Amino acid sequence: VARIYFDHNATTPLHPAARAAMVEFLDAFGNPSSLHAEGRRARDAVEHARDRVAALVGATRDEVVFTSGGTEANNLALAGLGRGGRVVATAVEHPSLDGARERAHVDGEGRVDRDELRRLAAGAALVSVQLANHETGVLQDLAAVVAVARRAGARVHTDAVQAAGKIAVDMRALDVDALSLSAHKLGGPKGVGALVVREGIDVGPLLVGGHQERERRPGTENVVGIVGFGAAAAAVERQSAELRDRFEAGAIALGARVHGAGAARVPTTSNVAFAGVDGELLMQALDLEGVAVSTGAACSSGSLEPSPVIIALGAGNPREAVRVSLGRGNTRDEIDRVLALLPSLLTRIRNA
């Protein structure tokens, strides 16, 4: 039987439109900085993709700085917008924001403590708060975060890597100064992303090199990757919560608690815990049955440490957390098959 892939927050399969656009470009080898026809063809492709990525987040093309992914975009935001000053973030950010030393706590649902954020933001250069959490899907109230940052005179960045493609993201409506994107979370290839920086705001380069990306990110552009990113951005479809809700109803009937269930969330992420069941063991048991889920961010699993995000919620045993993240191609039937597998796996693990 076909495997069931419920780990779309780790990465999601390449969208057919992205694949087709990339294949078409594999042999178009021109350097976008070259002024001849080969170079101009590559430049046109990069700029077309830039328009498509900009459109996904309500930005203009000049605001898009292509990077090697979400990790680099976040690092560029900290270094470029933090300007050597204090950077304030939350306890539940992706590890690529670990450079932000001051962290506001979150409540039991994963929402940032606004009073603490306000205290920390005083005198800070940058406030960076994620839009959607990678493990729970919990959405932060960015309007409140922006208000806090503006009052403190700080710039605002949001890591929108896990939000873009799942909910509508509009840089101007959010009123942030910059946001991070990663192509492989929304149907594009790995190794490409963007920091979208509001016009008029300087962001210095992290690397030393050429003049690419209007001096904000040197290095010959990843043309094929950028082309795939653009096609994936243009192909993003609205997501519904139907499958997530179906899964959670079934899991709750089996005794699960759902992390962040009381907060606004993206419609496709569910983080559940079954009392007395180690999440790692459940993940492995499901894998043997042909089902891919995870126990936390892909980059921190394997460390055997429980997820810092779930620890930050301060509720229950963080080792019990299992993340089910849904995406393109998942079906009701797959949800039902996983729910049907769970009772015997839970019993087996509890009795081991």
Ligand SMILES: Cc1ncc(COP(=O)(O)O)c(C=O)c1O
């Ligand atoms: C919230 C969040 N930010 C940043 C990243 C990093 O993106 P990338 O894998 O493109 O470096 C990820 C993905 O792991 C993520 O989930």
